[in-house]
Amino acid sequence: MSYSYNHPRPALAVDCVIFGFDHREEAPELHTLCIKRNIEPFKGKWALPGGFMRMNETLDEAAARELKEETGVEKVYIEQLYTFSAPDRDPRERVVAVAYFALVNLEKHSLSAGTDADAAQWFSVSKLPPLAFDHKTIVKTALERLRGKVRYQPVGFELLPDEFTLSELQALYETILERTFDKRNFRKKIDNYGLLVETGGMRRGKPNRAAKLYRFDSKRYKALEKHGFIFEL
Amino acid sequence: MSYSYNHPRPALAVDCVIFGFDHREEAPELHTLCIKRNIEPFKGKWALPGGFMRMNETLDEAAARELKEETGVEKVYIEQLYTFSAPDRDPRERVVAVAYFALVNLEKHSLSAGTDADAAQWFSVSKLPPLAFDHKTIVKTALERLRGKVRYQPVGFELLPDEFTLSELQALYETILERTFDKRNFRKKIDNYGLLVETGGMRRGKPNRAAKLYRFDSKRYKALEKHGFIFEL
DNA sequence: TATAGTTCGTGTTAATTTTACACTAACTTA
DNA sequence: TAAGTTAGTGTAAAATTAACACGAACTATA
The missing domain is CATH 1.10.10.10 (Winged helix-like DNA-binding domain superfamily/Winged helix DNA-binding domain)
Structure with a gap:
């Protein structure tokens, strides 16, 4: 059994893959919203929005909170995707990341003109920039899940107005x-x-x-x- | 962004729902392997096998290790299920649990005669005893996932000899x-x-x-x- | 104001897939 | 050797899926 509450602990983060779709494009594509990191590690690199879970909130709440704080996106479809735990996924220390994926209507959530384009940007999933940490793997996993899910659950509507x-x-x-x-x-x-x-x-x-x-x-x-x-x- | 590595941290556990099927029964049923807890909290109650992740292993490795340590089950089909994070799911302190589900051939893994029946036991999923923590929810989630999965992926064979x-x-x-x-x-x-x-x-x-x-x-x-x-x- | 260009909206038929259904074969036990 | 039980097999009707083309409606521009 060996339950013990005194093990060393990894930090616990949430990361969000936000899929957006713009029906007005001629050759529409799925997009993902990325954030430019302004601190180390990977400072200046693109990454998925995310952050650490707080002790008084669930992971779902943490994901929704980070989504809103970092991108302004709220009240959208969001579900837990998978938990990533490679020991070296963060170069500093052990961080386990619970990934979520969200579906939004890109039109409604297009970045307002005033937004600092350096801070957040939509990328088409086929032309993602290099991403920090294992975020590329996370996006890939999210895509697979979306493709599987969309066929037998009507979640596609979440991506449309x-x-x-x-x-x-x-x-x-x-x-x-x-x-x-x-x-x-x-x-x-x-x-x-x-x-x-x-x-x-x-x-x-x-x-x-x-x-x-x-x-x-x-x-x-x-x-x-x-x-x-x-x-x- | 607000990445910081100095937040308070929850403990991180893995729990395994082990599904077993015995084709020799007349009215066969799915079974789950439970462990009787010998320490607090929930001492004496049935629970899913599990334990804390170590700092040098992935969650997959932790799940496989706990499975083997607590039940002797190894080299079976296992996959990550979902991460449970209700703040009060452990009465002592914050513990986030990454649940896994495994599929085994119950015949091969039936508890050998020598085994202490007090330590581990198979229960049919329709007659589970009260379980510790939120383990009942975890089993329910695992069942739903299995039912969904079995229809479009040939995982059922893992349950047979x-x-x-x-x-x-x-x-x-x-x-x-x-x-x-x-x-x-x-x-x-x-x-x-x-x-x-x-x-x-x-x-x-x-x-x-x-x-x-x-x-x-x-x-x-x-x-x-x-x-x-x-x-x- | 007519014409060109574009997307919208619609029905039928053939092919494929799914469903429903019942009896003989093979083996064991008494 | 007879009774009891599960194994193994084909066909026809019904339902679903796939293939396929053209007039309607709107805008822009000549």
């Missing part, structure tokens, strides 16, 4: 899963689940036919989920 | 997923994947027709997996 078009939704799935879908078949499937509601609005502003706007009916999903319904794309 | 019959495999899936499968359809599907190899042996000893023995072809699975193949039940 509240109102979105079916084409935007399709582009999102095509981006994440790196494949294409047939437009009519995709719509048929989404339609059948009955999880989308027309808002009445239209997406205008582009030189082509306007598209209907929908929102995700999360109440209905929760109800269906209880009866064993499984979303699957 | 190296050689098993198709009926045993079917009973395993029916037990975990709490549903039944049609015998012919089940076999057809498994057959199509081409992941089972006849060993030539037969399961004898029961007063009925002997059944062919198979083993899981993990090499073939790994090869297929690389090309995007997804096992799905």
Whole structure:
């Protein structure tokens, strides 16, 4: 058994992989929000936002807090990803990191003009800069989890604005899963689940036919989920 | 950013949910291996095997070590499950627990006659005794993960002996997923994947027709997996 | 104000996959 | 040798998925 409360202890940090998606891009991509470190170690390098857990908060709370403190992002979808514990992942001393991943609508959370571009920046996941610590591994793990998750849980909507078009939704799935879908078949499937509601609005502003706007009916999903319904794309 | 290495720190423990399955039972059930605590807190209560991470090992290593030390189980399938951090989950002081789940063949790991039944015992997951700390929550989380995982990754085989019959495999899936499968359809599907190899042996000893023995072809699975193949039940 | 350019929205058919379903074979025990 | 039990096998109907093309609606600009 050997429980003892007097072992030396690692520091315990949380790090957040924040995925953002901008449906307005022509060739949309997943993005991740990185922070430029202003202290050692890895001073000046890009890193995932994060920090140490406090003794009066849970890890979930610590992740949400760091997210807000470092990037202003709050009230978004966030879930625990994995705990990383390579003994040398921090060059100074032992730090175990509990990684989280968050999904945000990049449009809503695009960095305001006044923001110091040196402090925080979105990078497309295919063109990440070198990252501090083992953060590259963390991002990779988060991507794999997102790809797995998106197929059987409707989390993709978290990456879109509240109102979105079916084409935007399709582009999102095509981006994440790196494949294409047939437009009519995709719509048929989404339609059948009955999880989308027309808002009445239209997406205008582009030189082509306007598209209907929908929102995700999360109440209905929760109800269906209880009866064993499984979303699957 | 606010990285600092001088915060107060929680203790960091690992706990293991060990799932075992005995194909010889008439109404087979999933089991979990519990340890009786011989020190405070929760002295005398059942708990998941676990202990503190050491400064020179990873969490994976700590989990494997505790598993072996406390139950003798080694070289089995094990993966990180989730990190639990409720501030009051340990009545003494702050302890964050990284939970793992392991899958073992209960037959191979049944407690040898000499073992002190007071020290370690298998419980069917539907009849768990009260558990120390938040270990009940951990088991519940592990079960959910196992149910989700088993459907799209061939981990079920880890719960069976190296050689098993198709009926045993079917009973395993029916037990975990709490549903039944049609015998012919089940076999057809498994057959199509081409992941089972006849060993030539037969399961004898029961007063009925002997059944062919198979083993899981993990090499073939790994090869297929690389090309995007997804096992799905 | 007409035309070119672009995305939106829609239905049918064939192919594939999934489901439902029942009997004989093989072995053991009495 | 008969009774009891599990092993092993195929086919047809139903449901799901995949393939495929064109008119509608909107904007910009000629």
